[in-house]
Amino acid sequence: MSGNENTLREQITFFGRSLFERGLTAGSSGNIGLRLEDGWLMTPTNCCLGNIDPADISRLDLHGNLLSGKAPSKEFFLHKAFLDHRPDDRAVVHLHSTYATAISCLPGIDPMNVLPPLTPYSIMRFGKVALTPYHRPGDKRLGDEIAKVASDYRAVLLANHGPIVAGKSLKAAVYAAEELEATAKLFMLLLDRNPRLLTPEQVDELNNSPEPQQSDASGGCC
Template sequence: MSEAKLREEIARFARSLFERGLTPGSSGNISVRLDDGGWLVTPTNASLGFLDPARISRLDADGRLVGGDAPTKEIPLHAALYETRGSARAIVHLHSTHSVAVSMLPEIDANNVLPPLTAYSVMRVGRTALVPYYRPGDPAVADAIRGLAGRYSAVLLANHGPVVAGDTLEAAVYATEELEETAKLHLLTRGLNPRLLSPAQVRDLVAHFKLEPWPEGEHGHDHDH
């Protein structure tokens, strides 16, 4: 896909996310990695609902701005995820309400934030890690992401929001939306002892769709239904 088309796609997806209330105000950012190693990334203090494709930031392979407006301050976050997730070609970071709410819960497992509630949460998102709170734009968050060693395509930043990588922009957007819906389901069913997918059902999804393994003992309730 040409760079001009990618710029249009970023603006189109970003507006859709904004208009559905998935990231308010000027929050959230999106990046796409280009074939030459550079990136397209949404500008700082820009609303995802009103992006001008021509003003989207263009960075070279060394992260230097070579065109467009100044980029989001979350560049270290994106860079660390690209560095450790070799297959990643796009990253979406939102401040979506339910995902942020889950990131604040005291009982969540930092290595596996959300249980396997639905097939699509396993298929599109997989396991989600929790990264401790850092000031937005703090370069230290990059070290925390690197510490995950590329094992996760979806990460929740505590008291901040989700960061999701995909092999295409479309895949990253859809996975981020699925994460938000799973977080919403988790909050709706919290304390109600919901029936989760069993380990056998998760293994079946992993095998059938050739997904990254979901380690045994991290599936939730081991029962059939």
Template sequence: MSDEAAIRERICRVGASLFQRGLTFGSTGNISVRLDDGGWLMTPTNASLGELDPSRLSRLDMEGRHIGGDKPTKEAFLHRVMYGQRTAARAVVHLHSTHSVAVSCLCGLDPSNCLPPLTAYYVMRVGRLPLVPYCPPGDESLAKAVEAFAGTHHAVLLANHGPIVAGTSLENAMYATEELEETARIYLLLRDRPVSPLTCEQVDDLRERHELW
């Protein structure tokens, strides 16, 4: 099996895993993996992540132009701007996962960091999570809004929409997305109760220990 064939199979396995665990539903969400030539493979438009066909994944060049496979999702530009701003990124995951979307709809969030550092693993996998102001899905204004954060944050939360997360591998992007969703769930469970998040000193210590990107 070629490297690209193996990547196609891996994207489909990750999509099925996310779908089966209720982290995506219907035809929502998309996954991409950057290839050695600078282009990337991604899930097509109107495709369920639970039923992906490796041979039908969209193939895009390094400029984000569709060059093979089924038509890509209208949210392909979210992946393009993440790759453009983050040279170490090898994969991007975008979901409409329930608890993360619920948090994105709340009033009074800190737009510079909309989830507190409740656990060490959230800090290690996600870090600071800015809130991108609402833009219509598929609108190019959303690309510009995400691009403004992508250089300094590998995970952002789209208001009334969901998270988009880049990782140094497909596994790392998936793990970070899962950690974000679980932290959003914990945050909602604890809402209106006194909480004890990690201190600034504890967060800084984790960043130094793990050389967080």
């Protein structure tokens, strides 16, 4: 195992614990995937993100065959479907965070534009959010639904299930998932209160600005 791979395993452990300890996913829910040049690192099935042993993280080949570590999350196919259509992204974070999941349960949501433009960081970190139809966890049709929208969306809500977010690095994906949950909370707090939104011109300005700088270092979360 290379030194770089060891570092990436430590990053998955660090961010998994951070997400769990702040209540962004509970029990054994949620999973993290990271695409390498020659395969994948994936959190194991039925594991708690708050207590991952780096040595247990699944090492897969590019097709998802297990090479070492514990058996991968049964939702690996979601990660692969996402990044198969996003060649510039490397990481995927799937959570069951409260507010984003709550929105995924609401009726009348526009499946192609779930959240209004409330804050600049929501635009810069993940942009528009799609909503996929409900299928039971582990159903391969979820991968087909992700594949339909992955080219155009970095963040997707699985109906009655939770958010899944891609990023150029693990840190970028984690930050985007955190920002998505914060924006979902704002949306729920402001529901039916006619909030002031960013204008189309303001959104365009943000979309034409450089992306927030993201490093792969596993330091603090700010």
